[in-house]
Amino acid sequence: MFLKHIDLIKGLYYSKTASLNDLSIYTGRSIPYVTKGIADLMKLDIVKEVGIRASSGGRKPATYSLIADTGFILSVAMNQFLTRIVIVNMNNEFVGEVQEFELKLGDNKDAIHSLIACIKAVVVNSGLPQDKFLAIGITMPGFIDAFLGNNLSFLKAPEETLVTYIAKQAGLPVFIENDSTAIALAEQKFGLPIARNNSMIINLGWGVGLGMIINKEIFKGHSGFAGEFSHLPLHKNGKLCSCGKQGCLETEASLLAIEAKAAEGLKHGQVSSLLKYDTVSADNIIDEALKGDAFAIKIIAEAAYFIGQGLAILLHLMNPESIILSGKGSVIGKLWLSPIQQAMNEHCIPHLTTYTQLAVSNLGNNAQLLGGVTTVIENLYKLNPQANISEPT
Amino acid sequence: MFLKHIDLIKGLYYSKTASLNDLSIYTGRSIPYVTKGIADLMKLDIVKEVGIRASSGGRKPATYSLIADTGFILSVAMNQFLTRIVIVNMNNEFVGEVQEFELKLGDNKDAIHSLIACIKAVVVNSGLPQDKFLAIGITMPGFIDAFLGNNLSFLKAPEETLVTYIAKQAGLPVFIENDSTAIALAEQKFGLPIARNNSMIINLGWGVGLGMIINKEIFKGHSGFAGEFSHLPLHKNGKLCSCGKQGCLETEASLLAIEAKAAEGLKHGQVSSLLKYDTVSADNIIDEALKGDAFAIKIIAEAAYFIGQGLAILLHLMNPESIILSGKGSVIGKLWLSPIQQAMNEHCIPHLTTYTQLAVSNLGNNAQLLGGVTTVIENLYKLNPQANISEPT
DNA sequence: GATACTTTTTAAAAAAAATAAAAAGTTTTC
DNA sequence: GAAAACTTTTTATTTTTTTTAAAAAGTATC
Structure with a gap:
């Protein structure tokens, strides 16, 4: 009964409020079918009617929403150094503040136990019944095997899959996804309209991630490794990359590369407001660039130009509707835009750039957290309904 | 009645012989539905039962095929210099020989009229009733707007679209497609099994074309320009490309580039069996390379290495199941393979190449012609059925 | 060589979509 | 400014398609 209507719940979740007609279009099913389904969900107290919407001519449609406290999702967004956790209700609203925990992913045998402790703490402190x-949606860097539930790069679980281990410890279903893929999911569902059909989502972070939306769907390739934008062999700089090769794009264009360049510059006597910090972090550089520090702006623009070069290649191959700058680094979106556009124009077939819009995400630093939620929603059909949204028998 | 069963006709065309169960899987419809459909098509004398197939245990299935002379398709495969035409029946068999016509596409105001004359000649000489x-399927280089039926690069028709003009002159429906896309279509339907789901089809010809199969479907991008592999900005050689930029991949790796390199080498005193030709054509180079000429093999291997460099980028981004070398140049497939594989290994993240198979097409020089046929079959639903496969009323 | 297991085909029931009609608004027009 | 014409949503009916079940026709095993 409940399982049959998962697509309606998804449609309502992503649109927040929808009419029967909207849902018929979203699910691709007939209006009578949707009408019956919504009636069922209202009987189960999962959906409620929220009002009548204006019409451009014709009868005004009744609109429906999910009932916010029917259930909650825990979204866990990890990066190399920081883990952020938030609780989200069925109206896609954050419940309480985003909580941050310093947690080093690489070279840290204890990472998985720290992670579980953080999750437990947030669940308990929320005061909500378990x-x-x-479910829990965890998003993080690394080669993720979402099907088996393992991260091939970080967080090895003892003698079982990462997902089953955390699920057992936390007492909740767990789904995992790669951080860049998660951000692409978030942009697809909650971002700009031009990001929905054919879009390249760039994750500006400690690497330069790419999530691809092709024909309205996330594309992960034959074995799940598509979108390795960060490791495109574009430079002959001899710099060794974490992947083992030399000259990868990320050796010149990631926040990590920017940090290194800043440190290098300051050591060689660069004048900059960055000098006031003991050790210069990416956050510092972002802050000072926003305040107008010339040196900070220059090294960001340099990295942006290299990203633009990579995007020119992407443009030739994929001819996307849009390229969206998202992830942690996108909060200084405007600083990236013009050098990227410049590089794209220089390196593309004439006029090819006119078919693709370059834009900064409107989701800010929340994209990855929303991606964790989306990962759960997309996997809703795998949950045993009785365990969570209870169905009157 | 006929239109409803187009998907069954497509399934039978591509598989040549199929059981009801095969067709149910192919069309995604239930067996009762397929059973009724095939019965309808048999009444219309479009389909016949062709026998009983062996079974791996259980009742032997009856198998069905299209009746070969129900209709014919004219496939026209053009390149920069040569146009090849063949008639194909409903069992995907060539009827008569492939006919060749020298026809220059670029800088030739008369090209469209020459083309129409060739088509008319083949139709009349076939002795088959009009x-x-x-329909006619024309495949050719250039930016093709398959929806409107125009080629933005070659063959402008006076005051109407290319498709409507040729259709009017030839008295038959016309569909057009880009040559590399057509080759990808042919590989998808008639090529190796590994080419069906996620495959990058390389068209080795006067340029280096790319047709992408993503999630079992041809991907053309947001505005139809995806797959511009030929113009990836990978070289700093200063060589001007036909697209207006410098350093495109095709300036080093296409048959045109190979011709130029051969001429250049011979002028500077290279020892080679190519010296016996007045002007060296790509066909000569291919022939002599097959016979073992060291110089010919060397320049082909050089070009192949550059293609491999480009493919490394493709591999990082798309993580395909396979890369298929097809098109005119694939007849010397084995000469390309090892330098391409070498370059891919050198420029890819370790192990990434192990997930992708590199293979030479089994369709030889027929890929583009088969692509023209496929273009027609895929557009079958647009035809008025009564005009062609007649339906008893 | 009878029994157990597969696969295909046919028949009956259930589900979903398409169609048609009704209801409720908007906009146009005289 | 009210009636006609047009839109859009909702409800009811019919048709199409799928699902389920059963039968038919083989193959493999002990």
Whole structure:
């Protein structure tokens, strides 16, 4: 009964409020079918009617929404150094503040236990009953095997898959996804309209990630490794990359590369407001660039130009509707835009750039957290319904 | 009645012989539905039962095929210099020989009229009644707007679209497609099994074309320009490309580039069996390379290495199941393979190449012609059925 | 060589979509 | 400014398609 209507729940979740007609279009099913389904969900107290919407001519449609506290999702967004956790209700609203935990992913045998402790703490401190949580969505860097539930790069679990281990410890279903893929999911569902059909989502972070939306769907390639933008062999700089090769794009264009360049510059006597910090972090550089520090702006623009070079290649191959700058680094979106556009124009077939819009995400630093939620929603059909959204028998 | 069963006709065309169960899987419809459909098509004398197939245990299935002379398709495969035309029946068999016509596409105001004359000649000489032809499928280089039916690069028609003009002159429906896309279509339908789901089809010809198969479907991008592999900005050689930029991949790796390099080498005193030709053509180079000429092999290997460099980028981004070398140049497939594989290994993240198979097409020089046929079959639903496969009323 | 297991085909029931009609608004027009 | 014409949503009915079940026709095994 409940499982049959998962697509309606997804449609309502992503649109927040929808009419029967909207849902018929979203699900691709007939209006009578949707009408019956919504009636069922209202009987189960999962959906409620929220009002009548204006019409451009014709009868005004009734609109429906999910009931916000029917269930909650725990979204866990990890990067190399920081883990952020938030609780989200069925109206896609954050419940309480985003909580941050310093947690080093690489070279840290204890990472998985720290992670579980953080998750438990957030669940307990929320004051919400455990059975109100639908599932946990964890998003993080690395080669993720979402099917088996393992991260091939970080967080090895003892003698079972990462997902089953955390699920057992936390007492909740767990789904995992790669951080860049998660950000692409978030942009697809909650971002700009031009990001929905054919879009390249760039994750500006400690690497330069790429999530691809092709024909409205996330594309991960034959074995799940598509979108390795960060390791495109574009430079002959001899710099060794974490992947083992030399000259990868990320050796010149990631936040890590920017940090290194800043440190190098300051050591050689660069004048900059960055000098006031003991050790210069990416966050410092972002802050000072926003305040107008010339040196900070220059090294960001340099990295942006290299990203633009890579994007020119992407443009030739994929001819996307849009390229969206998202992830941690996108909060200084405007600083990236013009050098990227410049590089793209220089390196593309004439006029090819006119078919693709370059834009900064409107999701800010929340993209990855929303991607974790989306990962759960997309996997809703795998949950045993009785365990969570209870169905009157 | 007929239109409803187009998907069954497509399934039978591509598989040549199929059981009801095969067709149910192919069309995604239930067996009762397929059973009724095939019965309908048999009444219309479009399909016949061709026998009973062996079974791996259980009742032997009846198998069905299209009746070969129900209709014919004219496939026209053009390149910069040569146009090849063949008639194909409903069992995907060539009827008569492939006919070749020298026809220059670029800088030739008369090209469209020459083309129409060639088509008319083939139709008349076939001795088949005009109304037995379903449609004409024309495949050629250039930016093709398959929706409107225009080639933005070559063959401008006076005051209407290219498709409507040729259709009017030839008295038959016309569909057009880009040559590399057509080759990808042919590989998808008639090529190796590994080319069906996620495959990059390389068209080794006067340029280096790319047709992408993503999630079992041809991907053309947001505005139809995806797959511009030939113009990836990978070289700093200063060589001007036909696209207006410098250093495109095709300036080093296409048959045109190979011709130029051969001429250059011979002028500077290279020892080679190529010296016996007045002007060296790509066909000569291919021939002599096959016979073992060291110089010919060397320049082909050089070009192949550059293609491999480009493919490394493709591999990082798309993580395909396979890369298929197809098109005119694939007849010397084995000469390309090892330098391409070498370059891919050198420029890819370790192990990434192990997930992708590199293979030479089994369709030889027929890929583009088969692509023209496929273009027609894929557009079958647009035809007025009564005009061609006649339906008893 | 009878029994157990597969696969295909046919028949009956259930589900979903397409169609048609009704209801409820908007906009146009005289 | 009210009636006609047009839109859009909702409800009811019919048709199409799928699902389920059963039968038919083989193959493999002990």
